[in-house]
Amino acid sequence: MKELKYRELLKDKKRIVVKIGSSSLHHMETGELNLTKMERLVRELCELKNQGKDVVLVSSGAIAVGKKILNVSPNETPMKQACAAIGQARLMMIYERLFAEYNHVTAQVLLTKQTIVNPDSRLNAENTFKELLKLGVIPVVNENDTVAVHEVEDTFGDNDFLSSIVSVLTGADLLILLSDIDGLYTDDPRSNKDAKFIPLVESLDESYMLMGKDTTGSRIGTGGMSAKLHAATVAVNAGCDMIIANGEDVSVIHKIVEGRNHGTLFIGKRDDRFNIAGYVGMTR
Ligand code: GLU
Numbered sequence: 001m002k003e004l005k006y007r008e009l010l011k012d013k014k015r016i017v018v019k020i021g022s023s024s025l026h027h028m029e030t031g032e033l034n035l036t037k038m039e040r041l042v043r044e045l046c047e048l049k050n051q052g053k054d055v056v057l058v059s060s061g062a063i064a065v066g067k068k069i070l071n072v073s074p075n076e077t078p079m080k081q082a083c084a085a086i087g088q089a090r091l092m093m094i095y096e097r098l099f100a101e102y103n104h105v106t107a108q109v110l111l112t113k114q115t116i117v118n119p120d121s122r123l124n125a126e127n128t129f130k131e132l133l134k135l136g137v138i139p140v141v142n143e144n145d146t147v148a149v150h151e152v153e154d155t156f157g158d159n160d161f162l163s164s165i166v167s168v169l170t171g172a173d174l175l176i177l178l179s180d181i182d183g184l185y186t187d188d189p190r191s192n193k194d195a196k197f198i199p200l201v202e203s204l205d206e207s208y209m210l211m212g213k214d215t216t217g218s219r220i221g222t223g224g225m226s227a228k229l230h231a232a233t234v235a236v237n238a239g240c241d242m243i244i245a246n247g248e249d250v251s252v253i254h255k256i257v258e259g260r261n262h263g264t265l266f267i268g269k270r271d272d273r274f275n276i277a278g279y280v281g282m283t284r
Pocket of ligand 1 (some may be wrong): 022063068084142145157159
């Protein structure tokens with residue numbers, strides 16, 4: 001009953017951040033982009049925009065696309081960064097074209113951990129988002145992988161976390177993380193048939209965090225359940241609702257916003273001590 005009420009409230013969300021990962025954007029067998037899926041994703045986002053909502057897309061895929069273009073599998077950081085530079089441009093070219101088909105304007109925003117830690121650059125990023133959204137533009141966000149070096153941990157680590165930071169910067173009221181799994185389970189459902197699906201998390205306590213940790217290293221773990229729970233702590237404490245849903249079929253986006261029962265819903269409860277810089281590792 002309570003869940004129905006929460007789901008009903010999702011219809012009124014005004015500013016929605018959607019995150020899609022590299023694995024959801026590519027064909028497993030060939031490593032090529034799944035253009036049909038990208039097209040459907042863009043259509044879903046344009047439809048939310050047409051309903052009068054503000055929309056932000058956090059999309060991975062820069063490095064994967066760059067690797068495919070150059071036909072390399074790099075281990076060295078500079079080569080990975082070159083791949084990101086090449087792949088990000090290609091990715092944006094495709095998004096740009098797809099959004100234009102539906103008469104929407106998109107913009108690229110690339111962030112780094114330093115952007116958030118430094119109060120001046122964080123304010124600049126916030127102002128840019130504010131202005132873009134006021135202009136009715138759909139920002140497409142990624143980490144600036146050309147300058148963020150994963151090997152020295154100078155990064156957000158993953159785009160789940162980045163998307164929770166973007167939700168805070170934009171003052172979003174809903175974050176949708178598209179995953180390869182239906183949502184949060186008590187255990188990895190692929191190895192434990194008794195694992196139970198959790199449709200609603202009203203209060204994100206330690207017991208839920210352990211569900212992510214327990215599955216690290218399994219498929220659910222590499223699918224990033226602990227990363228998603230980490231993102232949830234940021235979103236929820238900033239007062240933003242968050243959903244983990246299966247992005248296999250991206251029509252799940254409009255179903256969620258229609259208040260239908262898909263994915264795990266985490267209820268946002270603003271913590272007055274919330275400090276975004278603290279969450280990215282360095283408090284000022
Ligand atoms: N920023 C990376 C990329 O676009 C992906 C990070 C992630 O998938 O979490 O290639």
